Amino acid sequence: xxxxxQIVDAGLCCGCGxxxxxxxxxxxxxxxxxxxxxxxxxxxxxxxxELCVKTCPGHFVDFEVLTKTMExxxxxxxxxxxxxxxxxxxxxxxxxxxxxxxxxxxxxxxSAFTENVIDGALVIGMKKDRTSEPxxxxxxxxxxxxxxxxxxxxxxxxxxxxxxxxxxDGRFAVVGLPCHLHGVRKAESYYPILHKRIxxxxxxxxxxxxNFSGTEAILKKxxxxxxDVTELRYRGxxxxxxxxxxxxxxxxxIRLTGGWNAYWSMFSTYFFTPLRCAMCPDQTAELAxxxxxxxxxxxxxxxxxGTSIIVARTKSGERMLKLAETSKKIQLRAVTAAKVRxxxxxxxxxKKSDLGLRLHLLRALGMHIPTFTPKPxxxxxxxxxxxxxxxxxxxxxxTKKSIRTLLTYVxxxxxxxxxxxxxxxxxx
Ligand SMILES: Cc1cc2nc3c(=O)[nH]c(=O)nc-3n(C[C@H](O)[C@H](O)[C@H](O)COP(=O)(O)OP(=O)(O)OC[C@H]3O[C@@H](n4cnc5c(N)ncnc54)[C@H](O)[C@@H]3O)c2cc1C
Ligand code: SF4
Ligand code: SF4
Ligand code: SF4
Numbered sequence: 392x393x394x395x396x397q398i399v400d401a402g403l404c405c406g407c408g409x410x411x412x413x414x415x416x417x418x419x420x421x422x423x424x425x426x427x428x429x430x431x432x433x434x435x436x437x438x439x440x441e442l443c444v445k446t447c448p449g450h451f452v453d454f455e456v457l458t459k460t461m462e463x464x465x466x467x468x469x470x471x472x473x474x475x476x477x478x479x480x481x482x483x484x485x486x487x488x489x490x491x492x493x494x495x496x497x498x499x500x501x502s503a504f505t506e507n508v509i510d511g512a513l514v515i516g517m518k519k520d521r522t523s524e525p526x527x528x529x530x531x532x533x534x535x536x537x538x539x540x541x542x543x544x545x546x547x548x549x550x551x552x553x554x555x556x557x558x559x560d561g562r563f564a565v566v567g568l569p570c571h572l573h574g575v576r577k578a579e580s581y582y583p584i585l586h587k588r589i590x591x592x593x594x595x596x597x598x599x600x601x602n603f604s605g606t607e608a609i610l611k612k613x614x615x616x617x618x619d620v621t622e623l624r625y626r627g628x629x630x631x632x633x634x635x636x637x638x639x640x641x642x643x644x645i646r647l648t649g650g651w652n653a654y655w656s657m658f659s660t661y662f663f664t665p666l667r668c669a670m671c672p673d674q675t676a677e678l679a680x681x682x683x684x685x686x687x688x689x690x691x692x693x694x695x696x697g698t699s700i701i702v703a704r705t706k707s708g709e710r711m712l713k714l715a716e717t718s719k720k721i722q723l724r725a726v727t728a729a730k731v732r733x734x735x736x737x738x739x740x741x742k743k744s745d746l747g748l749r750l751h752l753l754r755a756l757g758m759h760i761p762t763f764t765p766k767p768x769x770x771x772x773x774x775x776x777x778x779x780x781x782x783x784x785x786x787x788x789x790t791k792k793s794i795r796t797l798l799t800y801v802x803x804x805x806x807x808x809x810x811x812x813x814x815x816x817x818x819x
Contacts, residue, residue, distance in 0.1 A: 594676020
């Protein structure tokens, strides 16, 4: 039998927190170790029921089985099963401006409260005391939702709020990255009570996560002490938006993309990326009811308020979009799946085209790799190999403390140039 400790030791844990959320004995705690969340098991309380392992998405995800109940009409190799794709945004200008890419997630959850679809929503804010750590909680109203708006580029474990859904009667929405939803869907298949209570799953598109040292590197580059930060936000203030860091002496803002001080290129090069993300097959949250991402499209280049790309997959997802659209809370325009692919083209190279080769390389290097159904395919062209080596090298290098320190001295524009090289490799 595989154990959670073996999954962690094999490097397959994505830190989602599902195991700690579902353990009937409360024997699992999530702790920060090596810049990531990992589970820690109290063996005295453990009864060896294996539910943690069965629901863990780290070592095994069967997409064929988990999508069976989703009633989606169309199957797409890149974006999974879906019924319709859109671009859209919240019609509340304040919400649109303050959220990540159009405020659709926050607005839709707010509409789900107004339309009496949900009683609570699992969302992710940032802690008030340890400001660079995420705070996962059940939102009950608009103010809670607004406090959790924006993408968090740090590890997120959803266990505590997931446990709350087990203990409280009601209807819940869950927001999460693809791997969170892999865990949630697996847990739902073992716990009917969870399946009954979770009525809406909103997924964020995800190229890769960023470990805690990524944020620390930005703070060091900005010459801000972590202890001095009173508030940290990665997105907001328009699109693609700014990271804002508040300290007692004021606020500093750095652009996400474009301009001299843009920080996302530093992460786009896969520095500060957990190795498990290099094994992940899901860019578009294929197990969500609705998936949301930035509409990185040429026609949106001058949109400074934010527009999301949306993939509706299930009947409950479609119903929720319709409700919010009818009450004029959101604006939608139908687009083809090709637009979704176009908006995520470099990320799809990483998640789909190169995955088979990358898993092959990792196995050749003696690493364990997860099992997915269907088995990831992909190209084995020389350029795919070059991209694979680029990604692996950067992930590997940034596990070294000395390299991480060195990276804090590299100016942001140099990361941009270096990311340009990867983009060039994607174009070939
Ligand atoms: C790590 C990460 C990687 C991403 N990668 C891509 C990508 O490759 N391509 C792309 O198009 N979009 C990506 N996104 C999604 C994008 O940044 C926006 O989150 C998405 O477009 C929704 O925007 P919104 O304005 O509707 O969200 P908002 O209305 O701002 O709401 C965001 C919601 O997401 C939740 N949330 C924030 N961070 C996390 C997190 N780390 N884990 C789980 N839940 C979280 C919050 O609880 C909040 O409810 C990524 C997001 C994250 C967090
Ligand atoms: S359930 Fe999530 S946190 Fe737990 S071992 Fe698996 S991947 Fe890691
Ligand atoms: S085996 Fe069962 S009791 Fe033990 S940690 Fe896993 S879920 Fe908890
Ligand atoms: S790349 Fe995959 S494993 Fe990594 S954070 Fe995103 S969804 Fe999770």
